Every structure is written in C-alpha cells, then in structure tokens.
Amino acid sequence: MSIADLRKDYARESLDEKDVARDPIVQFARWFQEALNSGFTEPNAMTVATADAQGRPSSRILLLKGYDSRGFVFFTNYESRKGRELAENPQAALLFHWVELERQVRIEGRVEKVAPGESDEYYASRPVGSRLGAWASPQSSVLADRGMLERRLAELEREHGENPPRPPHWGGYRLAPDCLEFWQGRPSRLHDRVRYTLVSEGHWKIERLAP
Numbered sequence: 001m002s003i004a005d006l007r008k009d010y011a012r013e014s015l016d017e018k019d020v021a022r023d024p025i026v027q028f029a030r031w032f033q034e035a036l037n038s039g040f041t042e043p044n045a046m047t048v049a050t051a052d053a054q055g056r057p058s059s060r061i062l063l064l065k066g067y068d069s070r071g072f073v074f075f076t077n078y079e080s081r082k083g084r085e086l087a088e089n090p091q092a093a094l095l096f097h098w099v100e101l102e103r104q105v106r107i108e109g110r111v112e113k114v115a116p117g118e119s120d121e122y123y124a125s126r127p128v129g130s131r132l133g134a135w136a137s138p139q140s141s142v143l144a145d146r147g148m149l150e151r152r153l154a155e156l157e158r159e160h161g162e163n164p165p166r167p168p169h170w171g172g173y174r175l176a177p178d179c180l181e182f183w184q185g186r187p188s189r190l191h192d193r194v195r196y197t198l199v200s201e202g203h204w205k206i207e208r209l210a211p
Contacts, residue, residue, distance in 0.1 A: 010185025
C-alpha cells in the first residue's frame with residue numbers, strides 16, 4: 001500500500017463553538033480528563049516546538065507536568081537545545097494529539113521559567129534515577145559513546161546517594177497561552193476547529209475556523 005493511500009475517516013464526535021467553555025483552560029480540562037479516563041498511555045505527552053533567534057524551528061515530545069490559569073508547565077535541562085532556543089526566543093507551541101478521541105489541542109504563547117521552589121518541589125518528587133540522570137546528561141551535547149553517561153551516573157551515585165539536590169541547570173518552564181485551538185475530527189475531512197484568542201487578561205475571543 002502506498003503511504004498516500006493511508007487514511008481514516010473521523011466520525012466519533014463533534015465540536016460546536018456555541019457549546020465550548022468560555023475559558024479555554026476549562027475546555028482543556030474537560031478534554032484532558034476524558035483522555036485520562038480513557039486509559040491512554042501518557043495522555044500528557046505533547047509536542048513542544050521552539051525556534052532559535054534566526055527562526056529555525058525544532059520540536060520534540062515532552063510530558064505536561066501541570067496546568068492552571070497561569071499556563072502549562074514542563075521540565076527540562078535549561079542548557080539543552082530547547083533551553084537555548086527559549087533563552088533566545090521565549091515563544092513556543094504545544095500540541096496534544098489524542099488519536100483514539102480523534103482530537104488535537106494546539107497551544108501557543110510566551111514561555112518563562114517557573115519559580116525555583118516549584119522546580120525544587122517537582123524535582124524532589126521524581127525517582128532517584130531520574131534525579132541523578134538530570135545531573136549526568138549534558139543534554140543535546142555530543143557524546144563519544146554511551147559509556148560516558150554510564151560512568152558519570154556511577155560517579156554521581158557515589159557522590160549524592162539517594163538524595164541528590166536539583167541541578168542549577170535543570171528546572172521548569174511555564175507557557176502562558178494567548179492562543180488555543182481545539183480540533184475534533186469529522187467525516188470527509190470537514191473537521192471542527194474552535195480557536196480561542198486572548199483579547200485582554202481573562203477575556204477570550206472564540207471563533208470557528210475552516211478545516
């Protein structure tokens with residue numbers, strides 16, 4: 001079969017701009033809870049897209065670790081490629097794709113680091129192996145071989161034991177959204193798309209987009 005022949009018709013649900021929540025965070029919470037209730041593997045997995053100062057984009061999959069009215073939180077190495085790009089250009093886009101629900105959510109906005117205490121709290125909640133891994137990996141740097149990582153991890157295990165502190169180069173970011181789009185697959189590729197655009201603090205314009 002040709003790749004061009006791979007297709008699926010969507011007919012599970014619909015989405016009407018008159019029925020969505022007035023607040024996009026409330027609407028996201030509804031859909032996210034449905035994804036959680038459906039038992040999917042990692043419903044909090046999302047694509048995070050960034051761009052450098054020259055506008056060259058890059059993207060990767062990360063896990064959402066929290067959200068509220070202030071925005072959407074994820075954690076990473078500040079010295080990684082994404083960290084360097086966010087330092088140059090503090091704008092990003094998130095994408096959730098819940099295949100089984102035939103849904104996508106696109107989120108755009110400005111990114112800033114979370115408070116150190118928030119990063120400390122999340123770091124302390126991680127398994128010890130993940131905490132040590134944050135020290136061991138010079139994320140996005142070139143390695144001669146995997147043995148370098150494993151030797152560094154062994155050194156850190158001896159140095160820190162079961163209670164490593166949070167590395168200063170590792171912590172959280174929060175994306176404060178100014179645009180969110182909710183996408184529901186529909187038959188004949190006539191999908192439902194509802195966009196929220198921030199007009200002023202706490203006030204959103206809601207529009208239907210052509211598929």
